[in-house]
Structures are given as structure tokens and as C-alpha cells.
Amino acid sequence: MLSHLDHLVITTRDKIRCIEFYTQVLGMKAEPFGDGRLALKFGPQKLNVHTFGNEFSPRAWLPAPGSLDLCFILAIPLDQAIEQLGRLGIAIEVGPVLRVGAQGPIRSVYVRDPDMNLIELSEQL
Numbered sequence: 635m636l637s638h639l640d641h642l643v644i645t646t647r648d649k650i651r652c653i654e655f656y657t658q659v660l661g662m663k664a665e666p667f668g669d670g671r672l673a674l675k676f677g678p679q680k681l682n683v684h685t686f687g688n689e690f691s692p693r694a695w696l697p698a699p700g701s702l703d704l705c706f707i708l709a710i711p712l713d714q715a716i717e718q719l720g721r722l723g724i725a726i727e728v729g730p731v732l733r734v735g736a737q738g739p740i741r742s743v744y745v746r747d748p749d750m751n752l753i754e755l756s757e758q759l
Contacts, residue, residue, distance in 0.1 A: 641673070641680045642704070644751070645697040649685050651748040656681065659722055660706070660753075676706075699749035705735065705742070705756055712741050712757040719745065719755075727752075732759075 646652035653674070656662045662674040662681070671690060673680040684690055689697050708715050712730060719726060729743035733756065740756040747753055 639679065641682055642702075643682045643684055643694070643697070644674075644702060644749075645684045645686050645689060645694075645699050646749050647686050647699045648748060649683060652683060655747050659719070659724055660755075700751055702751040703754070704751065705740075705754035707735070707740070708755055708757050712743065712755070715755055715757075716743060719743070 644652065649672070653664050653672070656674045657664050660676070662676045665673045665675050665680070667673055672683045674683060682690075684693065684697060686697070686699050710718075716726065716730070724745050727744045727746060730741050731743075733740050733742050733754075735756060735758065737758065739759040741759055742754045742756040745753050745755065
């Protein structure tokens, strides 16, 4: 029945800090759309940004900052990403570690975004 994932929604307490993290650290592009809405785009996917207490409707039953656990496949080698995270002062919580992704083995590090969502950054092996 399904073809692919189009977008996810991230709920944040601080829209500016959220946008800064996803654009400056992860390289996504902020793109306004609709009536004052915002998406963070990368490749053919996007994260729609909702501000906690002012979410677009319809929405998840219990939208909450810090409730996501996301895994992104890197466009650069993991070691290069680790160096970039260090330069930006982003702490690695776990890793590098070996995991199994949707398409096979991956090597990952875990960081937190400003809302404390768990962000896994991975390279496919």
C-alpha cells in the first residue's frame, strides 16, 4: 500500500533554536509554506515544524517536544560528520556504534536537538 515517507512533524518549544539546529548543524533548508507554516527540507523529505501549544490541526494526539527518536542517513562520511559536530560544540551522546537500519548495517552516533529529541546520524555500510 505505501510507497515512501513524505514528511514528519516535529514539535518544538523554541522555533528559532530548532531551526538553527536543523539548518546550521544538519544542513537542512528552512522553507516557509502555507499560511505561516515552516518546513525543514532535506533531499525529497521534510520535517514540518509545530510550536508547542500552537500546533497546526489536525495533529498528533499528544504532541510534545523531545518525544522523537529520528535516524538520518548522512550524505557525508560519519567521521567527517563527527568532526563537524565537534567544531559546532554538539555533544555526541553515544557512538560511533553499529546498528541495523532499514536497508542493512549502519554506523551511527547519537546527539540531541534543542528539544532533547534523540537524533541518530548514520552512514550505511
